[in-house]
Amino acid sequence: MSSWRFDEPLVTLSTPETNERSKALWEAEDLGGLTEDNNPLPVPIVWLVGLTVVTAFALTLPLWGQRPTAELYEPLIDAMENPAVLNAADDTEAMNQVLALTANNPRSNPALLARHPVTMDDLRMIAPQVEALEVKGVDLRDYSVVGPNVVVANFEGNYRKDGTRIRQQPWWDIGYTIDLFYLTAFFLGVFITVKRLPPVSWQPRHGNH
Numbered sequence: 001m002s003s004w005r006f007d008e009p010l011v012t013l014s015t016p017e018t019n020e021r022s023k024a025l026w027e028a029e030d031l032g033g034l035t036e037d038n039n040p041l042p043v044p045i046v047w048l049v050g051l052t053v054v055t056a057f058a059l060t061l062p063l064w065g066q067r068p069t070a071e072l073y074e075p076l077i078d079a080m081e082n083p084a085v086l087n088a089a090d091d092t093e094a095m096n097q098v099l100a101l102t103a104n105n106p107r108s109n110p111a112l113l114a115r116h117p118v119t120m121d122d123l124r125m126i127a128p129q130v131e132a133l134e135v136k137g138v139d140l141r142d143y144s145v146v147g148p149n150v151v152v153a154n155f156e157g158n159y160r161k162d163g164t165r166i167r168q169q170p171w172w173d174i175g176y177t178i179d180l181f182y183l184t185a186f187f188l189g190v191f192i193t194v195k196r197l198p199p200v201s202w203q204p205r206h207g208n209h
Contacts, residue, residue: 013195022197026204035206038198053183067169068116070130070150071140072109075102076118077127091120098123116145126150142167 003018012019026038079085079101088094098120102108118126129150133140142164144153157166 009195011195012197012199013192014198019198023202023204026198027206030206036204038200038203040200041194066112066115067153068112068145069141069153069168070126070133070143070145071107072112072116073118073123073126073145074130074134074140075105075108076123077130080123080127095120122148138164139168
């Protein structure tokens with residue numbers, strides 16, 4: 001670590017001796033006739049990259065990585081007993097009726113349903129399981145729908161006062177964890193790489209070209 005310095009991280013992370021060796025190598029290497037200056041990244045580009053990351057996260061926050069819960073399909077299952085659904089000519093019409101009946105339901109989540117669509121056959125398979133959970137009075141958000149099965153969600157949160165455990169996907173773990181890790185690693189890697197170069201106050205002469 002003797003070649004590192006941290007007193008001016010925004011200027012350079014290299015010692016003067018390391019910078020001098022880098023400068024000599026920079027001047028000696030002609031890159032096949034190409035020349036490369038030592039200019040900083042334009043500030044507008046930095047802000048544009050930051051804005052891109054922030055807006056991408058903000059726009060996908062309601063949808064990204066959320067898993068379907070039993071609560072998501074509860075309004076659809078309740079609508080299955082509606083006469084308009086029971087008297088439908090076929091499953092396609094029945095499903096359209098279910099979606100129409102639940103479109104304005106405050107418990108409905110059309111955006112999430114679009115990511116996890118179901119058919120009437122799917123609803124028929126999970127309906128008895130969801131209804132059994134409703135009878136028990138449990139929180140349907142604690143249960144995930146995996147294919148034809150309604151299972152306890154694979155999350156372990158805090159305990160409620162009644163001793164049951166919250167098994168709901170936390171708001172900060174909807175696909176962001178891994179992305180934040182890679183973004184942080186990427187930006188930190190780029191920063192360290194750039195700041196190991198000589199300060200931008202120095203420009204190579206390229207043999208006075």
